[in-house]
Amino acid sequence: xxKLAILGFLHDRPLHxxxxxxxxxxxxxxxxxxxDGTLYPAIKRLETDGLLVRETEPGTTAAPRHTLHxxxxxxxxxxxxxxxxxxxxxxxxxxxxxxxxxLRHLDAEPAAQAAVLRRRLDFLxxxxxxxxxxTRPIGAEEVGDPFRRGLLLIARATSEAELTxxxxxxxxxxxxAP
Amino acid sequence: xxKLAILGFLHDRPLHxxxxxxxxxxxxxxxxxxxDGTLYPAIKRLETDGLLVRETEPGTTAAPRHTLHxxxxxxxxxxxxxxxxxxxxxxxxxxxxxxxxxLRHLDAEPAAQAAVLRRRLDFLxxxxxxxxxxTRPIGAEEVGDPFRRGLLLIARATSEAELTxxxxxxxxxxxxAP
DNA sequence: AGAACATACCTCGAACCCGAGGTATAGCGA
DNA sequence: TCGCTATACCTCGGGTTCGAGGTATGTTCT
Numbered sequence: 401x402x403k404l405a406i407l408g409f410l411h412d413r414p415l416h417x418x419x420x421x422x423x424x425x426x427x428x429x430x431x432x433x434x435x436d437g438t439l440y441p442a443i444k445r446l447e448t449d450g451l452l453v454r455e456t457e458p459g460t461t462a463a464p465r466h467t468l469h470x471x472x473x474x475x476x477x478x479x480x481x482x483x484x485x486x487x488x489x490x491x492x493x494x495x496x497x498x499x500x501x502x503l504r505h506l507d508a509e510p511a512a513q514a515a516v517l518r519r520r521l522d523f524l525x526x527x528x529x530x531x532x533x534x535t536r537p538i539g540a541e542e543v544g545d546p547f548r549r550g551l552l553l554i555a556r557a558t559s560e561a562e563l564t565x566x567x568x569x570x571x572x573x574x575x576x577a578p
Numbered sequence: 579x580x581k582l583a584i585l586g587f588l589h590d591r592p593l594h595x596x597x598x599x600x601x602x603x604x605x606x607x608x609x610x611x612x613x614d615g616t617l618y619p620a621i622k623r624l625e626t627d628g629l630l631v632r633e634t635e636p637g638t639t640a641a642p643r644h645t646l647h648x649x650x651x652x653x654x655x656x657x658x659x660x661x662x663x664x665x666x667x668x669x670x671x672x673x674x675x676x677x678x679x680x681l682r683h684l685d686a687e688p689a690a691q692a693a694v695l696r697r698r699l700d701f702l703x704x705x706x707x708x709x710x711x712x713t714r715p716i717g718a719e720e721v722g723d724p725f726r727r728g729l730l731l732i733a734r735a736t737s738e739a740e741l742t743x744x745x746x747x748x749x750x751x752x753x754x755a756p
Numbered sequence: 757a758g759a760a761c762a763t764a765c766c767t768c769g770a771a772c773c774c775g776a777g778g779t780a781t782a783g784c785g786a
Numbered sequence: 787t788c789g790c791t792a793t794a795c796c797t798c799g800g801g802t803t804c805g806a807g808g809t810a811t812g813t814t815c816t
Contacts, residue, residue, distance in 0.1 A: 402802090418764055427708050431669050438803050440766060445802095465764065491609050493671055497733075501708065503725040513725075530605050530679065546747055547681040547691075554740045555675075561735030565728045572724070580773090596794055616773050618796060623772095643794065 401495045402434065402442050407470065407478040408502030410452060416465040417443060427501060432494065443468065451477050478505065483512045490519050514573040521566045524559050579673045580612060580620050585656040586680030588630060588648040595621060595644065605679060609672065621646065629655050656683065661690045668697050692751040699744045702737050 409423050446452050451474035454466040489495045540552035587601050629652035632644040667673045718730035
């Protein structure tokens with residue numbers, strides 16, 4: 401997920417680590433702040449995988465900044481991952497939001513964008529609860545515990561908002577690329 | 579988060595690993611399935627920390643089942659963690675849902691329950707976006723990218739649903755324990 | 757001139773998590 | 787009786803993440 405976010409930001413324009421850190425903090429920081437000890441090793445991994453290169457520029461600032469550029473392989477990896485996200489990217493809200501944040505990089509392939517949205521739609525359409533009576537999902541109305549009831553109510557409200565948005569956006573995408 | 583969930587389930591009644599696995603699968607499985615390689619080491623950690631004990635019962639079933647019992651220290655750890663969740667438990671939706679799923683274990687202390695809900699309310703009340711123009715949060719209306727706009731719309735809908743629920747439940751808790 | 761802060765990068769150990777694989781037994785249908 | 791599936795548990799290696807700490811240099815305030 402971090403990998404996806406880094407590639408996504410670098411696709412727009414080259415950045416150095418510190419800027420990247422600020423972008424990431426804005427995107428996911430209030431929910432899950434990412435630390436230096438996470439970011440810099442991740443950058444190094446992407447570098448050894450050949451997805452980005454760093455160019456040391458002796459700038460005017462404090463330490464020597466390493467500007468990070470996406471390579472062609474990096475661009476391909478990003479687009480590939482956006483085209484075919486793994487199941488966790490679809491089901492886990494944090495990861496899904498990251499996918500959404502960068503899905504416009506697939507603007508050249510509206511059909512691929514629609515396919516991704518449809519996967520999320522299918523996932524949300526499955527009848528799933530957090531609590532079961534045997535195999536039957538339990539609805540919010542049946543739960544005595546007010547906190548669990550709240551959990552189900554919130555989850556349902558989210559689902560519904562997202563489903564309407566998904567249906568609307570899919571219709572629009574299909575108008576563009578029939 | 580896994581730790582919290584295990585302790586939470588065992589607080590209701592002793593379970594063996596396999597049952598625990600099924601409970602966990604129901605609670606978080608559709609979003610983020612947890613594997614054996616995650617569960618069993620976690621159980622072992624909790625055991626060495628003295629939060630649970632396993633009692634081997636030579637039952638009628640296939641392999642010898644280890645029924646897991648919460649110790650007094652385990653109960654204390656669970657309640658302590660529910661009383662004072664770390665910030666990630668408040669901000670990350672997955673973790674927060676886990677807290678909610680077990681918050682009724684604090685039923686004897688409605689004031690503590692209210693305090694936890696109020697922390698989440700404070701967190702959601704902060705003006706936070708995913709995208710910024712400098713330091714000013716950008717609203718959904720200003721975003722051109724339809725996917726990012728969707729992201730913001732969904733986040734806002736969730737927030738609003740949760741805020742109404744939080745306010746209502748808090749009012750109710752305060753009626754119980756003024 | 758000195759303190760304080762922001763910029764910029766990096767390392768390390770500990771913890772954690774996952775997937776793949778392994779070991780059993782029980783029960784059921786072919 | 788053979789194989790399949792479900793139950794039940796466990797290990798291992800590889801990878802990821804975190805927090806705490808370290809090292810510089812510039813800018814700003816006092």
